[in-house]
Amino acid sequence: MTDLAIAANGLRKSYGDKTVLDGIDIQVPAGTIFSLLGPNGAGKTTAVKILSTLISADPGTGGIHIGGHDLAADPQGVRAAIGVTGQFSAVDGLITGEENMLLMADLHHLPKAEGRRVAAELLERFDLTEAAKKPASTYSGGMKRRLDIAMTLVGDPRIIFLDEPTTGLDPRSRHTMWQIIRELVSDGVTVFLTTQYLEEADELADRIAVLHDGRIAAEGSAEQLKRLIPGGHVRLRFTDPDAYRSAASALREATRDDESLALQLPSGGSQSELRAILDRLDAAGIEADELTVHTPDLDDVFFALTGGADVTDQPKETVR
Incomplete structure (x- = not known):
């Protein structure tokens, strides 16, 4: 647990005069689930985009290391170590689920035979074998999300960024997704999860950071964060x-x-x-x-840290 899969120091990003990330630190031990919580516009997706090499951090940001690779010096090494499932599905609805998987295998430069084997194994793992030959446009929201994550796993990444992976899913599909995420971690994968669902972070995350006004207002396990709020x-x-x-x-x-x-x-x-x-x-x-x-629940923590100036004006609370 001492090995860090993700280590970012002083992460900064602004758009014009709008500061989105104001020097946040992120440390995620390998083989754990880290959840970044925050209201809409808090900067969760921006953090994911920087850590996954999609956009650059601003000058003044400290070092960023992902999977042992220095993001500034070796972005290709970072890309080879990670998988990303964004807020919006990367699934192409005009082709079948199997074709989506094979397309990802081609993008990862897998030999044809290996690509077909990996695609078949992942489709079976995510209970999509029966639907594999059907256009992805006919899939339910939950099926598309499962296919999205299956596509992310084609390159066998050891670090996965899941940006609000269950948004719009019904409760049954959400619980199915939670089980998939738990299984990934049990296989040694590190998961960086952003979510607006407090129950999701409570259920899954080993450690949670609450992002507000560009800064991390508090960080700790769900139980530790609950103890920060009076009312117990x-x-x-x-x-x-x-x-x-x-x-x-x-x-x-x-x-x-x-x-x-x-x-x-x-x-x-x-x-x-x-x-x-x-x-x-x-x-x-x-x-x-x-x-x-x-004891206060995570809802109490979230609203206290993101809704009350008397709380958010205080220095960051970190619980070890």
């Missing part, structure tokens, strides 16, 4: 009114709900905080009938 609490519920009153007396800082016989205490949900609460109850000889821990 522990709720204790009792069935015995006497036990409830005794607990309320022992935990005077708790918010009372006399109707439900429940107490609520602010908490980040850590083991030490829970132990301290339970120790105080034990010392008073009280046992709660139900204990639940509530």
Whole structure:
């Protein structure tokens, strides 16, 4: 996990007087899923285009290394190591799924026999064998997205950039795509994922960076990011009114709900905080009938980091 598949320092990009990326750092260990989250126009696609050699970063950007290749000195080496699936499908609807795959094999200069073998294997892997001879224009959105990723894999890249790969897909197709992404990583592929779907980042990513106003507002695992936002609490519920009153007396800082016989205490949900609460109850000889821990979800994190000036004006939060 110490080997970095992607390392970019001080990534900068402006268009006129509009700063899209304002010196962001990105580090992605090999064999992991990194998700770049952000609202529309935050610069997610721009970051992907720079890292995948489609556009150049601005002067002042530090070093960029992809798959061990220096992007500035060896862009061809970078291109050979990566695959890219953009927001908009690269599938040609006028030809069949198989022909799309064989076209990619030709672009990768694979011998004819090998190209046909790779195409057939990938079509089978993505459950597209039956539809292989049909025009891609007849495919559903989910099928086109699967074909798009299959085409990306023709060159056997070890690093894949997926720019909002499930946009517009129905829930079933989205979950199918998630399983495909997990399987890629289990094979040792590194995935750089951009998405607007918070659930997607929560489900898939080993590490998440929230991009806002050209900067990374926070970075960490989903669980670590959730702990950055206040609002977590522990709720204790009792069935015995006497036990409830005794607990309320022992935990005077708790918010009372006399109707439900429940107490609520602010908490980040850590083991030490829970132990301290339970120790105080034990010392008073009280046992709660139900204990639940509530932590902010990724929606709370996203809106706090991208919607509140009091949060985004603060320095970047990085959780290790």
